[in-house]
Amino acid sequence: MRDSAMAARIDAMLDAEEAAWDGAGPPRAGTLHEFRRHRRPPRPVTVNFSGGITQTCWSVTRTNGSYRVIYLPTAGYFSLCVESDFGPLDIGVHGPAIDCFGSV
Incomplete structure (x- = not known):
């Protein structure tokens, strides 16, 4: 899949997640706003x-200085990654993008 097609697919998944969260009351509304x-x-x-493995994935949020959300194309879900001197590091928090984002 070409990069532009993959980016469009990821954007569509994120748009669907956001639509599902719209209208939710606090505290979910605050999480959606920050996302x-x-x-x-x-x-x-x-x-x-872990284990020194690297993979090309897709960054979908800007870092907050410590964390960012990444899409893992081979797994088909999102991950919360911690920032490190060597780039984003998967910390094992996986699932929907907004849920990963809201876990910190």
């Missing part, structure tokens, strides 16, 4: 996994 504030167009990024 939207940090959301960015998907872009490829190399992610580090």
